[in-house]
Amino acid sequence: xxxxxxxxxxxxxxxxxxxxxxxxxxxxxxxAYPVAWEAWISLTSFAARAERPAFVGLANYRAMLxxxxxxxxxxxxxxYFAATTAAKLALGLAMALLLARPARGRAxxxxxxxxxxxxxxxxxxxxxxxxxxxxxxxxxxxxxxxxKHAVDGLLGGGAYAFASVxxxxxxxxxxxxxxxxxxxxxxxxxxxxxxxxxxxxSAWRRFRHVTVPLLxxxxxxxxxxxxxxxxADLANVWMLTGGRIVFPVIGTYAYWLGVxxxxxxxxxxxxxxxxxxxxxxxxxLFRWFDPPREEPA
Amino acid sequence: MxxxxxxxxxxxxxxxxxxxxxxxxxxxxxxxxxVGPSGCGKSTTLRMVAxxxxxxxxxxxxxxxxxxxxxxxxRDIAMVFQNYALxxxxxxxxxxxxxxxxxxxxxxxIEKRVREAAEILGIQDLLKxxxxxxxxxxxxxxxxxxxIVRHPQVFLFDEPLSNLDAKLRVQMRVELKRxxxxxxxxxxxxxxxxVEAMTLGDRVVVMKDGWVQQVGEPLELYSRPANRFVAxxxxxxxxNFVDVAIAESNGAxxxxxxxxxxxxxxxQSERLRRYAGQxxxxxxxxxxxxxxxxxxxxxxxxxxxxxxxxxxxxEMLLDVRAGAHGMVVRVDPSVRVKVHEKVxxxxxxxxxxxxxxxxxxxx
Amino acid sequence: xxxxxxxxxVHGALLGLVALYSVFPIYFIxxxxxxxxxxxxFGSPLYVxxxxxxxxxxxxxxxxxxxxxxxxxxxxxxxxWLANSALVLGLAVALTLAAAVAAGYALGRLRPPGWxxxxxxxxxxxxxxxxxxxxxxxxxxxxxxxxxxxxALVLVYSTMALPFCVWLLSAYYHHLPREIxxxxxxxxxxxxxxxxxxxxxxxxxxxxxxxxxxVGTVGNDFMLASIFLLTPEKQTVAAGLGVMDVSLEELxxxxxxxxxxxxxxxxxxxxxxxxxxxxxxxxxxxx
Numbered sequence: 001x002x003x004x005x006x007x008x009x010x011x012x013x014x015x016x017x018x019x020x021x022x023x024x025x026x027x028x029x030x031x032a033y034p035v036a037w038e039a040w041i042s043l044t045s046f047a048a049r050a051e052r053p054a055f056v057g058l059a060n061y062r063a064m065l066x067x068x069x070x071x072x073x074x075x076x077x078x079x080y081f082a083a084t085t086a087a088k089l090a091l092g093l094a095m096a097l098l099l100a101r102p103a104r105g106r107a108x109x110x111x112x113x114x115x116x117x118x119x120x121x122x123x124x125x126x127x128x129x130x131x132x133x134x135x136x137x138x139x140x141x142x143x144x145x146x147x148k149h150a151v152d153g154l155l156g157g158g159a160y161a162f163a164s165v166x167x168x169x170x171x172x173x174x175x176x177x178x179x180x181x182x183x184x185x186x187x188x189x190x191x192x193x194x195x196x197x198x199x200x201x202s203a204w205r206r207f208r209h210v211t212v213p214l215l216x217x218x219x220x221x222x223x224x225x226x227x228x229x230x231x232a233d234l235a236n237v238w239m240l241t242g243g244r245i246v247f248p249v250i251g252t253y254a255y256w257l258g259v260x261x262x263x264x265x266x267x268x269x270x271x272x273x274x275x276x277x278x279x280x281x282x283x284x285l286f287r288w289f290d291p292p293r294e295e296p297a
Numbered sequence: 298m299x300x301x302x303x304x305x306x307x308x309x310x311x312x313x314x315x316x317x318x319x320x321x322x323x324x325x326x327x328x329x330x331x332v333g334p335s336g337c338g339k340s341t342t343l344r345m346v347a348x349x350x351x352x353x354x355x356x357x358x359x360x361x362x363x364x365x366x367x368x369x370x371x372r373d374i375a376m377v378f379q380n381y382a383l384x385x386x387x388x389x390x391x392x393x394x395x396x397x398x399x400x401x402x403x404x405x406x407i408e409k410r411v412r413e414a415a416e417i418l419g420i421q422d423l424l425k426x427x428x429x430x431x432x433x434x435x436x437x438x439x440x441x442x443x444x445i446v447r448h449p450q451v452f453l454f455d456e457p458l459s460n461l462d463a464k465l466r467v468q469m470r471v472e473l474k475r476x477x478x479x480x481x482x483x484x485x486x487x488x489x490x491x492v493e494a495m496t497l498g499d500r501v502v503v504m505k506d507g508w509v510q511q512v513g514e515p516l517e518l519y520s521r522p523a524n525r526f527v528a529x530x531x532x533x534x535x536x537n538f539v540d541v542a543i544a545e546s547n548g549a550x551x552x553x554x555x556x557x558x559x560x561x562x563x564x565q566s567e568r569l570r571r572y573a574g575q576x577x578x579x580x581x582x583x584x585x586x587x588x589x590x591x592x593x594x595x596x597x598x599x600x601x602x603x604x605x606x607x608x609x610x611x612e613m614l615l616d617v618r619a620g621a622h623g624m625v626v627r628v629d630p631s632v633r634v635k636v637h638e639k640v641x642x643x644x645x646x647x648x649x650x651x652x653x654x655x656x657x658x659x660x
Numbered sequence: 661x662x663x664x665x666x667x668x669x670v671h672g673a674l675l676g677l678v679a680l681y682s683v684f685p686i687y688f689i690x691x692x693x694x695x696x697x698x699x700x701x702f703g704s705p706l707y708v709x710x711x712x713x714x715x716x717x718x719x720x721x722x723x724x725x726x727x728x729x730x731x732x733x734x735x736x737x738x739x740x741w742l743a744n745s746a747l748v749l750g751l752a753v754a755l756t757l758a759a760a761v762a763a764g765y766a767l768g769r770l771r772p773p774g775w776x777x778x779x780x781x782x783x784x785x786x787x788x789x790x791x792x793x794x795x796x797x798x799x800x801x802x803x804x805x806x807x808x809x810x811x812a813l814v815l816v817y818s819t820m821a822l823p824f825c826v827w828l829l830s831a832y833y834h835h836l837p838r839e840i841x842x843x844x845x846x847x848x849x850x851x852x853x854x855x856x857x858x859x860x861x862x863x864x865x866x867x868x869x870x871x872x873x874x875v876g877t878v879g880n881d882f883m884l885a886s887i888f889l890l891t892p893e894k895q896t897v898a899a900g901l902g903v904m905d906v907s908l909e910e911l912x913x914x915x916x917x918x919x920x921x922x923x924x925x926x927x928x929x930x931x932x933x934x935x936x937x938x939x940x941x942x943x944x945x946x947x
Contacts, residue, residue, distance in 0.1 A: 008351045016770035020778060023763035023826055026755075027785055030797070030819045035788055037796035095678050103671055111929050112679035118872065118928035119686060120879040120921045127689035175682060176876070179932075183869075183939035218943065225824070228786050232880060235791065251791050258792045271791045278787035286780060349842050370848035382839035386861040395857075396847030447847070 042268035060269040070250075070270070077250045077274070080166065080234075085226040087170045089219065092177025097211075099178070100185045110182075116175035125168060125233075132164040169233040176229065177222045184218030185211075220288035227281060250274055299360055299450035299483040300325050301346065306355035308341050308507075315341045317507040319355070328477050328484045330498035332491055333530070338507040339487045340455055346485060347376050347453050360450055370399070375444035379456040381436045383428040383443075389415075390424040393443045407446075414445040417476070434465045441473075445480070452484040458493065470496055491531050495519070503527045520648075525657040528580050528650055534614060537586075537624040539579045540654065543572045551596075552579050552651075556620015560596035562646035568660050569651060577660065580650035583614065583627040588634075589643035598643040603634050617642070693918050742919075744889075748810055749878060752817035756825055756874045757867060759818065764829025765855065769836070779830055783823045794887055801888065808890040816884060821874035828873075832866045832942035833859075868931050869938025879924060 045056045064070050099110055116124060132144065151160040188211075196210040212219070234251050250270055258267030301323040308316035316338040323329050331339040344350040346357055348369035357364050364372045375396070383392050390411060397407045415421045418438045428436055437457060444452055457473075458466045474497055477484055488494055494501045495515040503510040503518065503526070511523040515531075522528035528536050541552040543561070550561035550569055559579070561569050569577070589598045601624070605616035608630065615626045615634065619642075626642060634640055651660040763782070767775045797816065798807075806812040836859070844854035928935075 012770055013772040016766040016772040016775075019762040019766035019770070020772075023759040023782065023822055024778075026759055026815070027782060027819050027822060030816055031785060031788070031793070033800055034793040034796040037799075038793060098671065098674055098678060101671065103668070103675055105672075106675065107933075109675045109679045111932055112682045114928060114932045114935075115686060115925060116682050117876055118932075119925055124685055124689075127685035130692060131685060131688055171681075171685070179936060180939060183936045184943065186936065186940040187943055224786070231789060232877075235883060251789060254789075254791050258795065264792070264795065267792050271789050274789050275787055278789075279784070282784060282787055290776070290780065347842075347846055349845070369846045370850075374846065376843065376846045378839040378843060380837065380839060382837070382843040384840065384844075384858050384862075386864075395844070395849075399848035399853070443843075443847070 038268045038272060041265055042272055044265055056265075060265050061273075064266065064269050064273065070273075073250050073253055074273070078277075080162075080249055081227055081230055084166055084169050084173065084230050085223055087166075088173040088177050088226050089222065091170065091174035092181055092222065093219075095174065095178035096181035096185055099182055113175055113178050116172050117179070118175075124172060128164060128168040128171070132167075133161070165234065169230050172233065173226050173229050177226065180222050180225075181215065181218055184215050187218075188214045217289035220285040224282060224285050227278060300358075301451055301483060301485065302356070302358035303342070303346075304356040304358070306342065306345065306357065307353045308338070308345060308350065309353045315507050316345070319509055321502065321509070321512065323483060323485065326481050326483055328474075328486065328497060328499045329502060330486045330488060330494040330500075331502045331504060332488055332494035333504035333510075334489060336506075337504040339489075339502075339504050342504075343453055343455055343485060343487045346451070347374055348372055373450040374453055375447045375449040375451075376453040376455065377437075377440045377444050377457045379459050381428075381440040381457075381460075383436055383439055385428050388425055388427055389420065389431070389439050392428070392439055393446050396443065396447050410446040410448075411442075414442040417445065417479070418442050433461050434469065437461065437469060441476070445476075450483065452482055454484065454486040454488075456488050457486075458488070459490075466493075473497065492533065495531065501531075503530060505530075521659070522650065523659055525578060525580070525652040525659075528652070528659070532582055534583050534625045534627070536580045536582045536650070537622075538652075539581075539622045539624075540576055541579045542576050543569055543574065545573045552577075554620060554622065556601075556622065557599045558596075559599065559644070559649075560646075561651075562649060564647075565649065565651060565660070572653075572660070576654050578652040578654055578657075580652060581624075581644050582648065583625040585645045585648040586624070586626040586642050587644075588628055588632055589641040593643035597646050598641055600639060600641050603636055603638050603640055606634060606636060615640070690918055744810070746923075748813055748817070748885075749875065751810070751814045752878050753871050753874045755814060755818040756821050757871055760822055760825035760829050760870055761860070761863070761867070763826045765833050765859075767826070768830035768833030769841075771834075775830075779827060782826050785819075785823055794884060797884075798887055807888065810889070813885060813888045816888070817878045817881070820881070821870075821877040824873060824877075825870040828870050828939070828942045829863070829866060832863060835942075836862070865934045865938035866942045867938070868934040869936075869942065872928060872931060872935045875924065875928075 042060055043055060043057060045054050045059070095113055099106060099113065103109075133148075148160040151163060192210065192214065193206075196206045200206045200209070231251055234249060235255070250273060254267045254270035257263050257270060301321070303319050303321040303323075306316060306319040307314070319338075319342055321329075331342060333339050341350060345352050346359070348364065348367060352365055359372055359374065384395065387395070393411045393414060394407050397410065402410075411424070412421070415424060418441060420435060420438050420442060423431060423435060423439070428439070431439065437460075440457065454473075458469055461469060470493060477497075486493075486497060495518075498515055500513060501515050501518055502512045505526050511518055511527045513521075518527060518531050522531065525538065529538065539554060539557060541554045541557070541559075544551050544553050550566050550573065552559045552561055599619050601617035601619040603615055603617050604623070607614040607616070611630065613628050613630045613632060615628060617624050617626055617640065652658065653660055766772065767779050772778075801807050801812050804812075840858060840862070841851075841854050844858045845851065849857065
């Protein structure tokens with residue numbers, strides 16, 4: 001702390017640090033050891049049933065990068081993130097725009113839109129599972145079964161299951177995005193929209209040049225949260241279906257490696273491979289939802 | 298005795314020196330106004346008196362105590378903010394009672410004071426409402442009421458009328474003045490509006506860039522401004538300024554510039570003599586100019602061309618051009634002039650101002 | 661038909677479509693849960709002809725196992741699970757909000773040097789995928805003897821939504837005009853009292869937004885709950901169903917999760933509007 005700080009300000013800074021401490025302690029306390037452990041493990045040959053693990057440096061990573069399966073999984077993961085995020089954004093934005101304009105019964109629709117995300121994920125995952133993969137023989141099993149066959153035949157085994165998860169994630173995530181973007185639209189003064197209507201007749205152009213830039217911070221935040229959400233949903237589906245639905249996606253494969261085959265070191269390496277991607281995304285997005293601004297004197 | 302003394306008051310924010318060597322003696326029961334453009338340091342000074350800003354150097358005395366190290370709540374002051382700062386989740390009554398509750402006043406006393414203040418301000422019927430249900434003027438009254446109930450030694454006002462529309466502002470101005478007469482409490486009032494300053498203040502302090510430019514009664518600032526800034530700031534429309542050269546001719550001094558040749562009146566000649574051969578700034582207010590008649594002496598008259606006519610009803614403003622200089626003249630509405638017409642103007646020699654070109658101080 | 665009216669009709673139709681799409685899966689699963697075993701197999705998936713609550717009452721049933729069809733359905737201590745869920749969720753939200761408000765106020769209003777970076781650093785913890793983090797977490801829990809305790813789960817839960825909540829609250833306190841606090845201070849409140857009596861009540865909408873976000877994030881978790889909580893007495897609904905020998909195929913499970921969701925859904929329905937207002941208020945740029 002600079003010595004030139006006035007005593008009043010110095011005390012204020014101390015109080016600020018004290019108030020900040022609980023949050024920091026919580027996050028650090030809970031995450032520090034596991035993350036460090038994971039990083040360390042990825043550098044060893046730790047395996048559940050093996051003897052003493054040895055430090056192997058970047059061997060796990062090298063093996064991972066040399067594995068063509070990894071690259072396929074990475075591609076699938078990126079596609080999963082990108083596709084679900086794009087869909088969530090598009091759908092969420094559309095819903096938010098629809099809700100922004102007054103209409104009768106709008107409040108009810110708003111509530112309906114809010115539900116998919118607010119409803120505990122466990123329930124809704126079950127709902128989708130039943131809809132798309134009826135576990136019992138039901139009256140609609142046959143058409144669904146045919147659909148599944150068709151999709152799997154076209155895109156490869158497991159594709160239908162994968163698509164179901166994506167649909168679930170999109171359904172859930174679009175709801176969150178819609179509500180979030182609605183808040184963003186509310187934050188923009190109506191005069192800006194009215195002025196745009198005077199200047200530009202095409203609704204699409206207005207949308208592109210006025211609405212989107214004004215919503216940018218919200219969109220950026222929504223995109224990042226969509227990434228983390230996509231990940232969480234994936235883990236849930238896996239867990240609930242007892243790992244029956246296996247996708248070549250990095251997250252679940254890492255889980256399979258770690259828990260099923262006990263190769264924790266590789267699992268750690270795989271898991272951490274996503275960090276640079278997400279970090280990059282965050283850096284880019286920070287620029288849009290947390291731009292450094294000049295503080296007035 | 299609720300006087301307020303500021304001795305060599307300074308405020309620095311890192312690089313910015315916001316308030317520079319302010320010395321003020323505010324007398325008991327006085328209503329003093331700090332006025333100036335944005336960034337002149339008036340609000341900062343007020344906040345230092347309130348205790349919301351730390352004092353870099355200097356001293357502030359309220360009553361008979363040095364309050365530098367006292368927190369706001371111990372200084373016996375009350376403050377009204379520009380955007381009222383009413384607590385949105387409390388009723389009007391609770392808003393007004395908050396300060397008293399903080400000081401652990403008994404409930405009966407709180408009730409008495411709040412009702413009293415509400416009556417003075419005419420808001421007795423609003424006590425159960427929340428701020429968002431009130432109009433701007435009503436909210437402002439609640440903010441004032443909140444200050445009154447504390448019976449402080451000093452009232453501090455930070456641009457309280459700036460958020461009101463023009464008509465309401467005029468109304469509230471009068472009410473505030475009446476209030477001050479009734480309550481007889483020392484008040485420090487900050488505004489950027491010189492009309493408010495002139496109408497409300499017992500004395501007015503004009504500030505610029507952190508410095509006090511002049512302190513005095515409104516009329517004094519108007520008729521004897523200490524420098525060019527005060528002269529241009531007080532009075533609306535603003536004083537006309539013309540750069541002139543002082544020439545001597547036959548023992549008399551003349552102020553000259555292309556299109557204008559005015560004699561320097563006797564009273565001021567002495568002071569201006571040493572400027573002979575140099576340039577100074579001439580200042581004359583729009584209301585001290587008039588359409589010349591044949592009776593007006595030529596040494597205090599000049600020709601001009603009308604560029605814009607602004608009829609205001611009770612008066613008329615003419616934007617004219619004399620030589621290369623634009624000026625504003627306030628005339629009687631019955632005057633008949635048209636744009637592009639030539640008109641001869643006369644000025645009142647007793648109401649001429651001269652300012653040093655470099656220091657801008659009044660000569 | 662005038663263009664205006666057509667536009668309005670289309671708008672209305674789209675809204676209806678959106679509502680339908682949003683609610684359908686929930687409606688679907690509720691319908692299924694109201695069916696008997698036979699109707700489940702033979703009836704239409706879209707509606708129920710003879711609704712029955714037997715799946716729900718089953719949840720609260722007594723000790724004996726029942727034989728249904730060819731499957732033995734054990735009794736589930738559902739009420740206990742429900743209570744545990746409420747407890748854990750409530751505590752997690754409380755802890756998250758308390759820490760987030762403190763940190764948000766510190767970063768948004770008090771702004772110590774480097775506050776922007778603290779905020780970004782906290783948010784950046786989201787880049788770490790949680791996939792196998794539960795393994796070392798569980799190690800620690802075991803080592804500390806905290807397995808099968810609610811406290812440990814609450815602590816871990818509270819870190820899930822914390823970064824976003826801190827973000828939201830710090831943005832809100834950053835934009836809050838200083839004058840309100842100044843006024844309270846001038847009136848005799850200490851900074852702490854000013855915060856508690858004035859600033860905090862004003863933050864209600866933002867707190868609701870942060871709270872709902874926490875509920876949505878934490879309520880989604882199955883994995884951690886089933887790992888951390890072992891005995892049925894301690895388990896939450898999520899944990900219990902995840903571990904129990906009740907497969908998803910059972911309508912029982914379906915009914916169970918649906919029931920657990922109802923109070924959450926109700927609360928959200930009530931608070932939904934404030935959630936939006938809260939997010940708006942937090943991110944609103946100053947004039």
